[in-house]
Amino acid sequence: MTMTAEATAQAVSLDAVTRTYGSVRALDGVTWTFPRGGFTAVMGPSGSGKSTFLHCASGLDRPTAGTVRIGGVDIGRLSETKRTRLRRERVGYVFQDFNLIPSMDVEQNITLPIRLGGAAAEPAWLAEVVRRVGLSDRLRHRPSELSGGQQQRAALARALVTRPEVVFADEPTGALDPRTARDVLRLLRETVDATGQTLVLVTHDPMAAAWADSVLFLDEGRIVDELAGPSAAAVAARWEAL
Ligand SMILES: Nc1ncnc2c1ncn2[C@@H]1O[C@H](COP(=O)(O)OP(=O)(O)O)[C@@H](O)[C@H]1O
Numbered sequence: 001m002t003m004t005a006e007a008t009a010q011a012v013s014l015d016a017v018t019r020t021y022g023s024v025r026a027l028d029g030v031t032w033t034f035p036r037g038g039f040t041a042v043m044g045p046s047g048s049g050k051s052t053f054l055h056c057a058s059g060l061d062r063p064t065a066g067t068v069r070i071g072g073v074d075i076g077r078l079s080e081t082k083r084t085r086l087r088r089e090r091v092g093y094v095f096q097d098f099n100l101i102p103s104m105d106v107e108q109n110i111t112l113p114i115r116l117g118g119a120a121a122e123p124a125w126l127a128e129v130v131r132r133v134g135l136s137d138r139l140r141h142r143p144s145e146l147s148g149g150q151q152q153r154a155a156l157a158r159a160l161v162t163r164p165e166v167v168f169a170d171e172p173t174g175a176l177d178p179r180t181a182r183d184v185l186r187l188l189r190e191t192v193d194a195t196g197q198t199l200v201l202v203t204h205d206p207m208a209a210a211w212a213d214s215v216l217f218l219d220e221g222r223i224v225d226e227l228a229g230p231s232a233a234a235v236a237a238r239w240e241a242l
């Protein structure tokens with residue numbers, strides 16, 4: 001497959017993407033490009049379509065209409081198997097409800113995507129990620145033996161350990177205390193800066209959004225505004241006006 005330079009500079013692009021559930025237009029004709037190596041925060045009221053946006057952009061869900069490209073590849077044209085493989089190899093996803101496997105311990109959960117791909121975890125990077133999310137002494141615990149915040153950090157580690165090109169994170173700091181949230185955001189910011197990874201992060205917290213290069217505001221399934229170089233105060237002010 002040939003890809004133009006322009007296409008590969010775009011980590012993820014959506015063109016007129018709509019996702020309906022019955023009569024609900026969860027996403028309503030969204031067109032947007034996430035540049036490679038960018039950190040974008042997505043904000044919006046509950047029900048504004050943030051999770052649907054992430055599901056469609058990451059290839060977890062198929063839009064009702066429109067086109068999604070990841071690294072220039074039109075994922076709507078891929079078979080289910082190829083789409084799954086592309087997701088496993090190039091995309092990390094932190095689910096709002098963690099999606100950890102109850103019967104596996106923390107280390108098994110974190111390394112699952114690597115093992116599914118038929119590889120072994122890189123020990124130094126695994127240890128680094130686990131240390132940065134503060135779970136080094138919890139590797140043998142099952143999810144049910146962890147707090148909500150620890151489960152969220154395990155889900156985050158699982159998304160980072162494969163060194164994906166793009167990470168989608170649905171409110172990854174929602175269950176964390178402020179200090180842990182800051183550590184996690186710093187880890188994400190540094191990963192983006194050091195590796196050129198692309199990050200799309202849904203949050204309700206203006207302080208979290210302020211770590212991003214740019215903030216998108218969603219309302220009723222549409223992008224209604226963008227704030228570049230956001231400060232927490234500017235994000236909060238825009239949020240108030242939404
Ligand atoms: N699986 C689904 N079935 C039916 N409606 C859904 C489903 N998922 C989301 N919706 C609806 O789509 C809209 C957007 O939902 P969602 O993307 O979860 O919003 P957010 O993440 O911003 O809270 C809401 O009205 C929600 O009720």
Ligand SMILES: [Mg+2]
Pocket residue numbers: 050051052096170
């Ligand atoms: Mg949501």
